[in-house]
Amino acid sequence: MRAPLRWVLWDVKDTLLKVYQSYSRRYPNYGISQGLNGQAWWTGVVRDTLSLCRVQDPALLNTVANNLYHNFCNAENWEVFPDSVRALERCSSLGLKLGVVSNFDSRLEAILHSCGLLSHFSFLITSEEAGVAKPSLAIFDQALHNCGTAADCVAHVGDHYVNDYLSPRSVGIHGFLLDRQNKHNQADVLLEHRLGSLDELPSRLLQLMD
Template sequence: MEKPRVIFLDAVGTLFGVRHSVGEAYRIIADQFGVKAEAKILDQVFFQCFLASPSMAFPGADPGEIPQLEFEWWKAIAEQTFKIVGLYDNFTDFSAFFQALYSYFETEKPWFVYPDVPPQLKYWQEQGIELGVLSNFDSRLYPVLEALNLADFFQTVTISTEVGAAKPSSEIFKIALNKHQCSPEEAWHIGDSLKADYQGSKALGIRGILVHREQAPKGILDEYESLEQIQIS
């Protein structure tokens, strides 16, 4: 592959993953509030609710309102998850539980960095390639990147909640490119979602690269199991 000027990377599933599972994190915090739940069931229902939710982007929102909008977006998913599994009414104070859960995901505790990530980011840096995070995440991504010792690798971080558009929309990719004064043809985007990352970036002329990690291969061009397999000619 010809050397790009900029490489953008997705966050969750590409740079770092959830330790154990989302359901396990929900179970741990729920247990602190006296509610017993099964992690596997919570995990299944959470992803059903997550996938059925609208994109986490708030076009036209005042920047000062965004943190609360992010909080409410995730709270709605958590409420629906516990209502479906029949445990919502077991909480004496669901709002207090969710605040603890939300804060927990702002720390390094529920996350782990994929082992191939730091050395590969360092290698790309040494090659003079600019790096950026491009993610449908919320503003907690900034402290998470810091906590996981990844923040210093990146010149830019572009998240859907701040720009009012979520992948696969071309708008979020355009905004990320503009931060680097870079054309689509000079950039790569690496992520784990076929639709949001691979197809979304390619639609704008960016080289889309899929990292499937624990997922089954999709059988497409530019698909790899890890970052270290992605070579520059």
């Protein structure tokens, strides 16, 4: 007999800057394994980007990089999709508890707070703080520990095929793939697991709560 759904985990899929792939390859997950942190990693990205534009003044590079890092905690730099707010409110009204599992740095709490979304979530797990990034199963193990329940009582929602669908499903979590632009064509994503909008999510979750 299937256990009823109790939790919904959410990915946070927005980008502060367009990160050069070479930098991501050299320092994955904000350079944690190389002794960096989120601020040092993003500062390095900005400094390298400006250097390519022939900005060489060290003081100017540091000032711009630090300002950009801190300014992106502010709500005016983020767009909250209307269907996200509706889905969060609907899930909470169904009695489901919500958490975040995100490949992000330690600013995420401040960003969610400034956007008025933080109160929806019982916990946040960022890849910087966890020391591992999706699609590593270890970050989902941490999430399940926080939920305090079995994997089949948990769903995860996100828009990355590997990170947000295959990875959570491999540990027994129900995966839902958000595809607003209809760009995912993987045959192994079941129709009932695809979401063209988060407005479709609550009715899918209700089927797992019976």
